[in-house]
Amino acid sequence: MKKCYFDHVATNPLHPEVLEAMMPYLKEEFGNPLSVYEYGMRAKSAIETAREKVAGLVNAKSAEIIFTASGAEANNFALRGIALARQNEGKHVLVSKMEHHSVLNSARFLEKSGFAVTYLPVDRNGFVDPDTVKKSITNETVLISVTHASSEVGTIEPLKEIVRVAKERNIIVHTDAVATTGNIPVDVKDLGVDLLSMAAHQFYGPKGAAALYVRQGLRIVPLIYGGIQESGRRAGTENVPAIVGMGRAAELAKAELQKRIDYLRPLRDKVIDTMSGVERVYLTGDRVNRLPAHASFCVEYIEGEAMLLLLAAKGVFSASGSACSSKALKASPVLLSMGIPSSLAQGSIVFSLGMGNAPEDIDYLLTEFPAVIKRLREISPYAQGWGEREEGGECTVKE
């Protein structure tokens, strides 16, 4: 059976050169980077080389990169670390409703710890309005966290404008750039952010290695206490092979970035343009300012998980809403925050393409997906329509 993987926002396959770079550190180079003899020194050197490469991907200094085990950890670290470090200056944090659960749940933890949190609304395309950010800032605001792009709907946020608004009041800005780093140009100086989360497995690196960029001079309370790893900011024996892999993946991403975008964007456009012609299939997220390999839809009258399973049976692998929501069988909070009715949000499906996808894979998808929709609609109890429309109205196709 043909197998086509279209779930690159969940994870990416390892680039062969990344695996090659990692292998010595999975075998003979097993040293602990803190050990004072040769094994340790070589492991330490490998980590520092990887750090330079990761810093190079986002135009940061090496010392500004703290390795973590995941993007979620980086997000937790940023939110808690900055809020606690700044709590004497204020106890108000802004996060957008588009954020990954690791940001939202960190914000909820801060609420329980006595912080006030404002959840910034988004529009129908998932955009955070910089003007809304400006109006939400108070004298107590110490941190703003807005994702660089949504892995659910692909929308790329106006981050530079949001940072500009934040800097008028000298407020720290964090961005979850897990979906963007290694996939579109990400430059921390150009964006102006103070903290940025990224994860290797989003750019053909291994799971288990991620990083938080922390602007030099910014104080942050550690998330994980223990030894002196990461200059006393994140304890724990380093996952050397994964970090080495992240470094190599970052190097490759930097070198091949435009080539990847130029290859994937037309494939994505073909998916979007073709599926927009299918009745009652709606693109979610902005059509123009979106990730170059991301095509997400809401399909009326049928449920996302059913589509996923039927597609998987045909060798087409994709996702429905956020991983967290789909496991819990909840409508995605991101889609709901965009004003998409809950009934329609249940029909969400996300295709995120990667360099392993060939043009014929796209053709296969575009044959199987409409067929799956047709099949499911035939047996859907809503085949004749919803009946009474919920509040919020229809999700209309953006021209």
Add this chain to the structure above:
Amino acid sequence: MKFVENVKPDVTTDIVYMMCPMHLLKLEEQMRELEQGQILEIMTDYDGALEDIPDWCEKTGNEFLGMEDSGDFFKFYIRKRAR
């Protein structure tokens, strides 16, 4: 403990929130970079530094000038001496 005010450091290092023993590792690293006679200011919130930094100065022959309590963290001042 000696308390001082208005010391003008040549180099400042901020390790507030960094965990023990960074207050000693960073201290050593920074002091290596200084010229004889220069003053290092090291900022930390780690309570153990109150004992550790003066001790380190005594052991290494550097001059512990004193500290300033800035509320949420401490500032320690050390002058580099020739061994």
